[in-house]
Amino acid sequence: MRTGKQLFSTLADHKLTVEISETQFEEPTGKQVLVRMEAAPINPSDLGLLALGADLANAEYSAGKFVADMPEPFYRGSKARHGLRLPVGNEGAGTVVAAGEHEMAQALIGQRVACLSGSTYSEYTLIDAMMCLPLGNISAVDGASAFVNPMTALGFVENAKMEGQTAILHTVGASNLGLMLNKICQEDNIPLVNIVRKAEQAELLSGLGSKHTVNSSDKDFSKQLCDAIEATDAYYGFDPIGGGRMIDTCLRAMERVAVKKMTEHSRYGSDQPKKMYHYGVLDMSPTILTPSYGHGWTVSGWLLFPFLRAAGSETVERMRQRVLAGLTTTFASSYKRQVSLEEMLTRDAVLEYSAMKTGEKYLVTPPPLRQALA
Amino acid sequence: MRTGKQLFSTLADHKLTVEISETQFEEPTGKQVLVRMEAAPINPSDLGLLALGADLANAEYSAGKFVADMPEPFYRGSKARHGLRLPVGNEGAGTVVAAGEHEMAQALIGQRVACLSGSTYSEYTLIDAMMCLPLGNISAVDGASAFVNPMTALGFVENAKMEGQTAILHTVGASNLGLMLNKICQEDNIPLVNIVRKAEQAELLSGLGSKHTVNSSDKDFSKQLCDAIEATDAYYGFDPIGGGRMIDTCLRAMERVAVKKMTEHSRYGSDQPKKMYHYGVLDMSPTILTPSYGHGWTVSGWLLFPFLRAAGSETVERMRQRVLAGLTTTFASSYKRQVSLEEMLTRDAVLEYSAMKTGEKYLVTPPPLRQALA
Numbered sequence: 001m002r003t004g005k006q007l008f009s010t011l012a013d014h015k016l017t018v019e020i021s022e023t024q025f026e027e028p029t030g031k032q033v034l035v036r037m038e039a040a041p042i043n044p045s046d047l048g049l050l051a052l053g054a055d056l057a058n059a060e061y062s063a064g065k066f067v068a069d070m071p072e073p074f075y076r077g078s079k080a081r082h083g084l085r086l087p088v089g090n091e092g093a094g095t096v097v098a099a100g101e102h103e104m105a106q107a108l109i110g111q112r113v114a115c116l117s118g119s120t121y122s123e124y125t126l127i128d129a130m131m132c133l134p135l136g137n138i139s140a141v142d143g144a145s146a147f148v149n150p151m152t153a154l155g156f157v158e159n160a161k162m163e164g165q166t167a168i169l170h171t172v173g174a175s176n177l178g179l180m181l182n183k184i185c186q187e188d189n190i191p192l193v194n195i196v197r198k199a200e201q202a203e204l205l206s207g208l209g210s211k212h213t214v215n216s217s218d219k220d221f222s223k224q225l226c227d228a229i230e231a232t233d234a235y236y237g238f239d240p241i242g243g244g245r246m247i248d249t250c251l252r253a254m255e256r257v258a259v260k261k262m263t264e265h266s267r268y269g270s271d272q273p274k275k276m277y278h279y280g281v282l283d284m285s286p287t288i289l290t291p292s293y294g295h296g297w298t299v300s301g302w303l304l305f306p307f308l309r310a311a312g313s314e315t316v317e318r319m320r321q322r323v324l325a326g327l328t329t330t331f332a333s334s335y336k337r338q339v340s341l342e343e344m345l346t347r348d349a350v351l352e353y354s355a356m357k358t359g360e361k362y363l364v365t366p367p368p369l370r371q372a373l374a
Numbered sequence: 375m376r377t378g379k380q381l382f383s384t385l386a387d388h389k390l391t392v393e394i395s396e397t398q399f400e401e402p403t404g405k406q407v408l409v410r411m412e413a414a415p416i417n418p419s420d421l422g423l424l425a426l427g428a429d430l431a432n433a434e435y436s437a438g439k440f441v442a443d444m445p446e447p448f449y450r451g452s453k454a455r456h457g458l459r460l461p462v463g464n465e466g467a468g469t470v471v472a473a474g475e476h477e478m479a480q481a482l483i484g485q486r487v488a489c490l491s492g493s494t495y496s497e498y499t500l501i502d503a504m505m506c507l508p509l510g511n512i513s514a515v516d517g518a519s520a521f522v523n524p525m526t527a528l529g530f531v532e533n534a535k536m537e538g539q540t541a542i543l544h545t546v547g548a549s550n551l552g553l554m555l556n557k558i559c560q561e562d563n564i565p566l567v568n569i570v571r572k573a574e575q576a577e578l579l580s581g582l583g584s585k586h587t588v589n590s591s592d593k594d595f596s597k598q599l600c601d602a603i604e605a606t607d608a609y610y611g612f613d614p615i616g617g618g619r620m621i622d623t624c625l626r627a628m629e630r631v632a633v634k635k636m637t638e639h640s641r642y643g644s645d646q647p648k649k650m651y652h653y654g655v656l657d658m659s660p661t662i663l664t665p666s667y668g669h670g671w672t673v674s675g676w677l678l679f680p681f682l683r684a685a686g687s688e689t690v691e692r693m694r695q696r697v698l699a700g701l702t703t704t705f706a707s708s709y710k711r712q713v714s715l716e717e718m719l720t721r722d723a724v725l726e727y728s729a730m731k732t733g734e735k736y737l738v739t740p741p742p743l744r745q746a747l748a
Contacts, residue, residue: 265454269454286622289661289673290660291675292451295677298672298673298675301667301671
């Protein structure tokens with residue numbers, strides 16, 4: 001058994017406690033491998049366990065630990081985890097230092113792998129060999145985000161194709177994931193409507209070849225959005241903001257374009273199916289809908305793992321190979337800052353990464369293994 | 375050509391004008407028939423053209439006419455109909471007084487029919503014979519609501535079966551449509567969760583054999599709802615309220631039950647698919663969602679006509695025959711009041727039927743043809 005530091009999150013008595021403690025890691029058996037972690041990104045999907053809803057500004061911070069109040073309705077809303085001490089960290093990259101007896105596991109010994117484990121904010125993580133992607137010559141920094149964002153962005157395109165869609169709308173065009181989606185859609189000739197919030201984001205995307213970028217800060221945003229939908233036939237979108245009116249705004253614009261194309265007035269609005277997937281909660285306020293979108297509108301939750309299960313192993317394997325081939329190009333991630341496990345729990349760091357601002361992603365790396373950021 | 379009175383609705387210059395005027399009706403050709411209307415219900419689906427959003431309390435009422443202010447955002451939201459003079463009235467019953475040369479039309483001459491025309495608030499309506507259902511000995515009052523509510527209630531059950539669902543939740547159990555759904559579900563052995571707002575509605579439904587009625591006015595509503603979902607596995611519901619938090623409440627309760635059944639905590643919530651159909655806007659305020667329903671949740675618009683088109687003619691014919699066979703039993707409607715076209719546009723009547731209260735449905739009947747209400 002090896003010992004090492006690991007991050008845990010516990011929600012109990014209206015307090016969120018996130019702390020690093022010394023843990024013993026079991027030796028791998030069967031198809032399991034033990035990975036010594038070298039880099040793990042802090043994704044929005046990690047923040048659910050790490051920070052979301054807690055009063056982080058007024059938390060008590062000490063070495064390797066913070067304790068924050070968790071107000072209602074967030075505390076009650078997370079009832080299922082009350083009292084549980086949970087590891088955190090969906091993905092990362094590291095080196096396989098021990099393996100179970102199965103040949104799949106044995107084959108990975110000594111290799112650098114990307115992995116999807118749910119406990120990557122740790123010195124070690126024990127994981128099924130199936131959830132590892134051998135990185136070859138790719139560095140841990142370049143391979144750390146090989147799963148969540150790349151597979152999600154690719155998943156949107158795969159899902160669109162499965163549903164017979166020919167165009168996609170994305171409400172956060174300039175996010176890490178948005179930039180990947182932009183490249184994938186160009187490679188696959190799928191028109192993509194990118195919504196951004198700032199002129200510099202619009203410029204960035206245009207520079208990257210985006211033909212349909214609309215800026216929600218512009219006065220004529222609504223017209224820009226309708227024009228882009230009309231030009232692309234994008235009645236199918238993905239939104240990670242969740243709260244507020246963005247999904248509503250998109251459905252309304254889609255319906256406006258669809259009604260414009262109708263030859264005859266119908267009291268029921270258009271027949272055009274319109275669908276928005278809700279894949280995150282960057283804004284935790286309620287989602288506001290004002291259904292006057294004609295009929296055939298749908299708002300639905302989207303998450304990577306159920307999608308991958310539904311897509312089947314052949315599709316998933318094809319997606320993994322595509323990601324691996326494009327890890328330093330199409331699927332490259334960029335980070336603002338590298339932090340150690342301890343630095344990750346300081347007030348400045350917590351407040352910055354929990355704000356989930358575009359272009360401010362953090363990477364957790366043990367200092368002895370730290371590499372220069374690209 | 376015959377002349378007769380007909381109701382028209384016009385939205386222009388921020389004013390909604392609803393008035394009765396003398397109209398000339400074309401003689402039917404081909405498959406068309408001309409129906410002399412004897413009874414037409416005022417359904418919530420008619421109110422979109424007739425009243426929704428307008429300042430009815432302060433409108434100007436005169437003989438056979440009212441003019442009401444239409445505030446934003448409703449005025450702009452109905453842009454597609456600005457300046458159009460539209461007939462109103464989705465359904466009704468009457469006698470075929472003239473027919474086109476096609477044998478389908480000729481066969482209906484002299485018969486009493488239920489019809490779906492979009493212009494039944496009128497002395498006559500010109501309509502395709504395909505949209506008529508011969509009523510035989512059934513009276514116009516009994517046959518007036520043979521389409522919208524019966525086919526919608528049956529449509530829910532058909533849709534549930536198509537989607538592999540074994541139970542249904544309905545958020546307005548004591549509505550006219552809700553009572554039909556209650557009977558259909560009992561006939562088809564489909565567990566139904568009925569939400570009602572009052573103790574007397576709960577009693578009414580229990581008296582009609584409902585086993586899972588929950589009262590949203592009760593203090594333990596949330597527990598009642600979870601218990602009913604647990605007992606029935608109803609993760610699939612229909613809601614005509616639209617605005618406010620009812621859809622959210624249902625999805626949250628479904629997720630709570632699903633999480634309770636999980637053997638292991640998941641940060642993503644349950645795998646249980648949960649679906650709520652939004653089929654009306656009794657409450658025109660925004661729909662509030664707080665997505666923490668696990669994954670696999672969907673909120674979708676539902677309307678009768680697109681459903682019937684998707685279901686196909688064989689299913690629709692089977693549904694029609696079932697409705698016809700049960701028009702005075704399973705699919706019986708009840709009305710609070712009969713009004714003439716002129717009485718329909720008086721202040722008292724408009725304010726009452728536009729409130730869409732349970733048990734206060736109106737029937738439009740020309741006084742000379744008026745029958746006693748059952």
